[in-house]
Amino acid sequence: MTNQMVGIEINDLHLSFGETEVLTGVNLDIQPGEFFAFLGPSGSGKSTLLRSIAGFGPTPQGSIRIGGRDVVNLPPWKRNVGMVFQSYALWPHMSVRDNVGFGLKERKMPASEIAPKVDAALELVGLTHLADRMPNQLSGGQQQRIALARTVVVEPEVLLLDEPLSNLDASLRVQMRRELLALQRKLGLTTIFVTHDQEEANTTADRMAVLDKGVIQQIGTPQVLYDTPENLFVAEFLGTANILGGQVESDGGAKRFRTSAGDVLPLSDGHEGAGSIVLRPQNMQIVDQAGADTLPGTILHREFMGSQVRYIVRTSGTEMIVDQFHHVGHDWRDTGSDVHLKVNTNEAVIVAS
Helix, strand or coil: CCCCCCCEEEEEEEEEECCEEEEEEEEEEECCCCEEEEECCCCCCHHHHHHHHHCCCCCCEEEEEECCEECCCCCHHHCCEEEECCCCCCCCCCCHHHHHHHHHHHCCCCHHHHHHHHHHHHHHCCCHHHCCCCHHHCCHHHHHHHHHHHHHCCCCCEEEEECCCCCCCHHHHHHHHHHHHHHHHHHCCEEEEEECCHHHHHHHCCEEEEEECCEEEEEECHHHHHHCCCCHHHHHHCCCCEEEEEEEEEECCEEEEEECCCCEEEECCCCCEEEEEEECHHHEEEECCCCCCEEEEEEEEEEECCCEEEEEEEECCEEEEEEEECCCCCCCCCCCCEEEEEECHHHCEEEEC
16 A cells, blocks of 8 residues: 655635635645644634645635645545544444445445455554444544544545544543554655644644644744744744743843843844743743843742642743752742742744734
8 A cells, every 4th residue: 555645735725704714825835745734723724724625615716736736626536635534434334344445435446456455454554353343333543543544545645634633532642643643654645634732733743834813824843833933823822931022122232132021131132123032931940049141030839740840930020830840859949939030041032023
């Protein structure tokens, strides 16, 4: 079961439902064999974009090229893409074997050719021994594997996954996303995975696009998007972010950030003007002594999280989340304590307002 890897090019894609524009000027290049994720909150347009690639729903304006072929005006069955839905959409009256072979049967493939292909697909997902079961006799994870087998057996050029793990419990989701990535790597299929769960995207995607209100906010690897968000939406959506408004100033050739509350932090670089500084919980350390790179604060709350202790610190007119590693015998700081936050400004990100 092999596939020639293809890329996907989306150019100036627009789509409206009535007077409501749900996709606005989407431009995107997905590389052959890439595991790509669409990430965003509910209503961001990620599932609509996936369905546009699949050919479901209204025809958008713009172009969608799969392997160089513009498919935007083609029906779904002529696009050679496979889609796994959130509900798995298995036929309840068919056995596992018949579910997996359904697409091949619809393509009028001879029964003598269907059987070995179905066996190969079931072996790929490790469920050959359940071939004669009915869907209602399977667990959620098994149903998801069958939905995957049914999709890949027809050898699509592109695999589309619309939140396929959302119906599983937390521990099974972790297991299944690893299996899903291993399957994708084995097949070499260009794959797009839609999720609102940043952990799922971070642990599976080669690259991802963060969407909000039908607009792609940023594209990049999970690490790049987390470390260098281009705007406040991406910063706040990916992980925990502490944000201080203010402005970047020059001080005798050196740069500094002055918060809205008047506190000052040194910077190694930055364009002058109004903006916000983005600090992750691990970018700060609670210390006792003031310094050029510290902010004065008061501990409001403390949470023990096993490997770390999380503090909520009131500083510079706002509340900041600060994570400190927990070590055996380490003394925790008391709520109400006056402290200083030592800021690692080399890891801070300045986002323009």
